[in-house]
């Protein structure tokens with residue numbers, strides 16, 4: 055919760071219906087969800103259950119068909135276009151499932167883009183972009199274009215672009231989906247660092263090794279939240295309470 059106890063994200067009965075060639079797809083069928091300020095939530099569920107649709111709504115890239123989305127205490131439907139654009143650019147970082155890098159821009163320019171939109175000076179932009187690319191191990195590919203990169207490398211550039219502006223809310227759609235375990239862990243530790251610095255994170259992942267870093271896991275099925283568990287938090291509480299370490303010490307003492 056933020057200082058006044060309001061969740062940073064609140065969904066009340068959110069629905070999303072897509073219409074294509076006489077077919078109606080109910081991608082979200084009444085989602086209720088509260089996410090506290092600074093919380094790290096992972097989202098899981100089978101293919102097609104609505105995970106990416108949910109993130110698009112949270113990131114103000116799409117609007118619900120019904121229900122309401124309250125962001126920082128303000129109904130998203132009351133935001134005008136300029137306010138939506140400002141929040142997307144300044145407060146929200148987005149890692150897309152399909153990366154969404156711009157093909158005609160170099161790696162450097164792709165990561166720089168959100169800072170350019172903010173009107174940040176060139177020297178500061180350069181410093182920040184270099185830092186972000188170093189964090190994901192991609193500084194040596196700065197002048198490449200997306201088509202010259204592997205899938206995992208494109209994903210790491212997309213992560214750099216999402217974190218370069220130090221967002222308050224990070225929405226990540228399978229951010230480790232194309233990465234080997236070393237690069238996957240590196241991206242996860244970046245997300246954890248953002249989280250420690252106070253960011254709210256919503257991450258879609260199928261990988262339990264990464265989901266366990268979250269405070270809470272939400273399971274979606276056919277556009278509904280079917281289960282919420284606080285596994286990650288329970289584990290961390292144990293460690294923080296000293297129980298796990300003490301227990302280990304005692305065990306070691308008896309050997």
Ligand SMILES: Nc1ncnc2c1ncn2[C@@H]1O[C@H](COP(=O)(O)OP(=O)(O)OP(=O)(O)O)[C@@H](O)[C@H]1O
Pocket residue numbers: 072073074079080081099100101102103104105106107108151
């Ligand atoms: N723009 C669109 N037009 C029509 N149908 C759509 C659109 N976007 C998503 N859908 C449909 O909505 C449902 C939910 O899609 P979504 O992309 O949210 O699933 P997902 O949980 O992210 O799946 P995956 O794990 O495969 O990425 C699917 O049945 C999909 O076909």
Ligand SMILES: [Mg+2]
Pocket residue numbers: 105106107151227
């Ligand atoms: Mg998806």
